[in-house]
Amino acid sequence: MRNLIISLLVLLLLPMVANASGAQNVASSAPRRVVVIDPGHGGPRPGKVHRDIVEKDYVLDVSKAVREKLGRKMPDLKVYMTRSCDSAYHEKQSTDNRRRAEFANSVGADLYVSIHANAHPKSSVSGCEVWVLTLNEKLMQQNSNSATSYADEGDFIDVSDIDRSSQGFMVALARQLENEPFSRFFAEECCENMSKYGLRNLGVKAGTVYTVLYFFEGPGAIVELGYLTNDNDYNYLKSKKSKDEMAEAISDAIVAYFTRLDGSSADAQTEDGAADAAVEATPAEELTEGYAIQLISSLSEVDIYDYQFKGYKGRVRLLMGTGRYKYKYCYGSYATAEEARVDLAEARKTFKDAYVVRFKDGAIVQ
Numbered sequence: 013m014r015n016l017i018i019s020l021l022v023l024l025l026l027p028m029v030a031n032a033s034g035a036q037n038v039a040s041s042a043p044r045r046v047v048v049i050d051p052g053h054g055g056p057r058p059g060k061v062h063r064d065i066v067e068k069d070y071v072l073d074v075s076k077a078v079r080e081k082l083g084r085k086m087p088d089l090k091v092y093m094t095r096s097c098d099s100a101y102h103e104k105q106s107t108d109n110r111r112r113a114e115f116a117n118s119v120g121a122d123l124y125v126s127i128h129a130n131a132h133p134k135s136s137v138s139g140c141e142v143w144v145l146t147l148n149e150k151l152m153q154q155n156s157n158s159a160t161s162y163a164d165e166g167d168f169i170d171v172s173d174i175d176r177s178s179q180g181f182m183v184a185l186a187r188q189l190e191n192e193p194f195s196r197f198f199a200e201e202c203c204e205n206m207s208k209y210g211l212r213n214l215g216v217k218a219g220t221v222y223t224v225l226y227f228f229e230g231p232g233a234i235v236e237l238g239y240l241t242n243d244n245d246y247n248y249l250k251s252k253k254s255k256d257e258m259a260e261a262i263s264d265a266i267v268a269y270f271t272r273l274d275g276s277s278a279d280a281q282t283e284d285g286a287a288d289a290a291v292e293a294t295p296a297e298e299l300t301e302g303y304a305i306q307l308i309s310s311l312s313e314v315d316i317y318d319y320q321f322k323g324y325k326g327r328v329r330l331l332m333g334t335g336r337y338k339y340k341y342c343y344g345s346y347a348t349a350e351e352a353r354v355d356l357a358e359a360r361k362t363f364k365d366a367y368v369v370r371f372k373d374g375a376i377v378q
């Protein structure tokens with residue numbers, strides 16, 4: 013019964029939450045997107061310190077490089093930073109992270125990216141990871157004994173006293189359910205990109221209630237660049253190239269995120285995307301042949317009712333391609349390319365990079 017009440021409340025509250033979150037405001041012409049980059053800590057709070065690396069300084073340099081790269085890669089994207097010098101966001105540690113999230117809400121951010129470096133009492137622990145918010149009680153419990161114990165005070169909110177039936181918690185829960193797939197998409201991209209530079213990929217972690225993610229109303233993630241306390245990670249982060257490479261990885265993930273959010277084909281962003289038509293994909297059981305309109309390509313499978321399909325929700329189907337973004341979500345089934353082009357103009361009102369593809373046996377062919 014309690015679960016039913018929670019479900020109903022979530023359903024009732026979803027539209028409210030969706031309106032509060034910039035990422036959910038999907039218009040047919042893409043709005044100007046906003047990202048907030050949050051270099052962790054600052055001022056009197058250094059974060060993790062190991063030998064000569066101080067987290068607050070390191071992540072500030074990386075964040076500035078991310079901003080600079082985004083300016084070139086996505087000039088239309090509005091980029092804010094929570095700090096651009098060595099200062100805390102708020103004098104009180106307990107309020108600092110919450111204020112950062114509130115700042116991101118106030119500028120209508122579509123994505124919040126908090127950048128940190130890690131440390132662990134065991135020097136063998138290494139790798140990069142990206143955290144997204146969960147309010148799943150089991151996961152919260154599981155993580156409360158691990159990650160939390162090594163976090164700085166103020167990084168997490170204590171939810172043990174929060175009334176789970178309060179409206180505030182319900183709103184946060186609804187918001188988290190809505191945002192999680194989006195946060196995860198960014199997080200997966202980011203992990204994969206960072207691990208290309210030699211850091212072990214610890215993957216996406218859904219965990220304990222990070223203050224910044226809890227109070228921010230849209231999708232967001234905390235990027236942990238590696239463990240300063242591990243020799244391998246330390247040596248990498250100490251190397252001259254590391255800040256630029258980490259910024260490259262993070263900025264590419266941000267570009268991929270917005271490219272997907274606004275319905276553009278992500279192929280343009282991948283070096284192997286051009287190979288799409290060259291390799292025959294595994295045929296699916298549906299034995300039809302013809303033309304369709306490709307709206308979105310994706311790294312992983314997406315529910316056809318996912319709201320990113322906008323007006324095409326439930327009316328798309330999956331055709332397999334090749335390359336990294338091999339899941340191609342397409343609309344329509346036409347005998348000729350001419351017929352498909354008639355509907356293409358309409359599709360482009362929503363997905364400006366949509367185009368006509370030929371398919372056979374459930375796969376895109378040349």
Ligand SMILES: [Zn+2]
Pocket residue numbers: 052053059060067127128129
């Ligand atoms: Zn940190």
